[in-house]
Amino acid sequence: MGDHGTLLSVTPVPTQPALRTSGLCKDFRGFRAVDTVDLEVAEGSIHALVGPNGAGKTTLFNLLSGFLGVSAGRIALFGRDITGLQPEQIAHLGVARSFQITSLFENLTPIEHVELALQGMTSEGYSFWRSHRSMHKFRPRAEELVEEVGLTSMAHRPAGLLAYGQKRALEMALVSALDPRVLLLDEPTAGMGMEDIDRTIELVRRIATGRTVVFVDHNMHVVGSLADRVTVLQAGTVLAEGTYDEVRNDERVVTAYLGEADHA
Ligand SMILES: Nc1ncnc2c1ncn2[C@@H]1O[C@H](COP(=O)(O)OP(=O)(O)OP(=O)(O)O)[C@@H](O)[C@H]1O
Numbered sequence: 001m002g003d004h005g006t007l008l009s010v011t012p013v014p015t016q017p018a019l020r021t022s023g024l025c026k027d028f029r030g031f032r033a034v035d036t037v038d039l040e041v042a043e044g045s046i047h048a049l050v051g052p053n054g055a056g057k058t059t060l061f062n063l064l065s066g067f068l069g070v071s072a073g074r075i076a077l078f079g080r081d082i083t084g085l086q087p088e089q090i091a092h093l094g095v096a097r098s099f100q101i102t103s104l105f106e107n108l109t110p111i112e113h114v115e116l117a118l119q120g121m122t123s124e125g126y127s128f129w130r131s132h133r134s135m136h137k138f139r140p141r142a143e144e145l146v147e148e149v150g151l152t153s154m155a156h157r158p159a160g161l162l163a164y165g166q167k168r169a170l171e172m173a174l175v176s177a178l179d180p181r182v183l184l185l186d187e188p189t190a191g192m193g194m195e196d197i198d199r200t201i202e203l204v205r206r207i208a209t210g211r212t213v214v215f216v217d218h219n220m221h222v223v224g225s226l227a228d229r230v231t232v233l234q235a236g237t238v239l240a241e242g243t244y245d246e247v248r249n250d251e252r253v254v255t256a257y258l259g260e261a262d263h264a
């Protein structure tokens with residue numbers, strides 16, 4: 001953020017962070033997977049969440065998206081308290097997430113996947129009976145989204161035939177079909193080779209335009225390329241937070257995480 005002091009004095013609109021958690025906790029039968037996390041994600045930023053396996057990153061995503069109920073603490077989305085809301089309600093408020101594991105319908109084509117996602121967005125929601133006839137109105141937008149993620153040549157082939165990197169690209173098309181204000185990406189480059197990784201970095205950057213993105217990744221090249229800010233989790237707590245250069249030079253982070261990330 002630059003110095004907008006003069007501007008702000010004329011238009012005193014308080015800017016709320018896209019996401020803010022305070023004292024957020026998640027217990028699994030006595031085991032505290034997320035421990036008193038205070039996280040602030042600036043609107044329009046790309047924010048990375050890193051940390052060793054089991055640090056609580058996916059659990060935190062599950063709390064932010066309402067897939068898990070919180071054990072303690074609050075979550076605010078653009079200043080609005082969303083603690084305890086159902087996943088559909090949070091999605092409706094503009095938060096979309098991707099999953100660490102791919103979950104696609106093997107027999108549907110990329111175009112059909114995206115059309116379903118687009119139809120699910122409309123006020124009618126998805127209806128099996130209506131879908132066949134009304135679906136084609138989403139075709140042009142679906143084609144755009146499929147092209148954006150580089151899948152045009154596979155657009156009409158069953159998703160089961162896609163290579164791994166292509167499946168992850170399709171998932172990216174599905175989350176951007178939701179046109180979210182806030183995007184949560186859980187390990188978008190997991191299991192990818194260098195070429196797919198670099199393509200995904202470009203893709204995330206493009207999708208992030210005008211949005212807020214929080215992503216988890218073990219690959220420090222990805223984190224360094226994309227993240228405006230980095231939060232390091234360890235054993236459920238925030239170990240460090242700052243720019244990529246700040247956290248990677250933080251001794252506690254080097255000891256706890258970055259050393260072993262090379263092998264991840
Ligand atoms: N539903 C659950 N029930 C019990 N324990 C869970 C559950 N989900 C996660 N945990 C535990 O909570 C801790 C945090 O898990 P989480 O999946 O959030 O880690 P992560 O940071 O995403 O790890 P990774 O980098 O391996 O994906 C782990 O010890 C995990 O075993």
Ligand SMILES: [Mg+2]
Nearest residue numbers: 057058059100
């Ligand atoms: Mg995880």
